[in-house]
Amino acid sequence: MARRSIFLVGPMGAGKTTVGRRLAQNLGLEFFDSDEEIERRTGTTIPIIFEIEGEAGFRKREHQVLSELTALSGVVLATGGGAVLLPENRELLRSRGTVVYLRTSVAEQLRRTRSSTHRPLLQADDPEQRLRDLAEMREPLYEAVADIVVESPGRKVGATVKDVLDRLADAHFTTGPG
Ligand SMILES: Nc1ncnc2c1ncn2[C@@H]1O[C@H](COP(=O)(O)OP(=O)(O)O)[C@@H](O)[C@H]1O
Ligand SMILES: O=C(O)C1=C[C@@H](OP(=O)(O)O)[C@@H](O)[C@H](O)C1
Numbered sequence: 001m002a003r004r005s006i007f008l009v010g011p012m013g014a015g016k017t018t019v020g021r022r023l024a025q026n027l028g029l030e031f032f033d034s035d036e037e038i039e040r041r042t043g044t045t046i047p048i049i050f051e052i053e054g055e056a057g058f059r060k061r062e063h064q065v066l067s068e069l070t071a072l073s074g075v076v077l078a079t080g081g082g083a084v085l086l087p088e089n090r091e092l093l094r095s096r097g098t099v100v101y102l103r104t105s106v107a108e109q110l111r112r113t114r115s116s117t118h119r120p121l122l123q124a125d126d127p128e129q130r131l132r133d134l135a136e137m138r139e140p141l142y143e144a145v146a147d148i149v150v151e152s153p154g155r156k157v158g159a160t161v162k163d164v165l166d167r168l169a170d171a172h173f174t175t176g177p178g
C-alpha cells in the first residue's frame, strides 16, 4: 500500500529545504529537494541553468523532476518557490500527497536570503520589490494547493518543524499505509 508523502511549498527563504530535511529526519522518511535533484542530474547549479536555458528551461526540468519525485510514496519533498506556477505541477502536488505551505513575510525572506547568491530571481536591483511582486502573483497559488498552512516567522528552525509536525498530527497525517 502506498504511503502518503509530504510536499513543502512556499516562497524563497520560507525554509522549505531546511525544514523539509529536519522533518524527514523526525518522521524517519527519505528527503528530496527538487532544486538539489535538478543540480544533481545536470551536474551544474541553478544560476547556470537560468543563464544558459533561461527560466523556461529551468521550469521544464523542474516539471520533469516534480513528476518523478511526487510519484514516490512516503517521502518528504521540498519544492522550489516557483513550483506552483505550472497548473500541471499544482495538480501533481494536490493529488499525490499532503501539501504544507510554509508562509513568511517578505522582510523575513529578505533576512534569510540576503547572503545567498544561488537564487537567480533575487539578483535584482531591488530584491525586496521582486519578492513583493512574486508574492502577489504566487500567494494565491500556494493557498490553492495547500492542505496545511504553517507560519514560518523569525523563529528557530526547530520551532517551525515542531509546528509542522503538530499540524500534520491535527490533520491525522500518518506515515503508515493508506
Ligand atoms: N524558522 C525558520 N524556519 C525555516 N528556516 C529558517 C528559519 N529561521 C531561519 N531560517 C533559515 O532560512 C534560510 C533559508 O532557508 P531555505 O531552507 O533555503 O528556504 P527555501 O528552501 O524555502 O528557499 C536557511 O538558512 C534557514 O536556516
Ligand atoms: O521562487 C523561484 O522561482 C525559485 C526558487 C528557488 O528555490 P527556493 O524556493 O528553495 O529558494 C529555485 O527553485 C529557483 O531559484 C527559482
Ligand SMILES: [Mg+2]
Pocket: 016, 017, 018, 033, 035, 078, 079, 080
Ligand atoms: Mg529550497
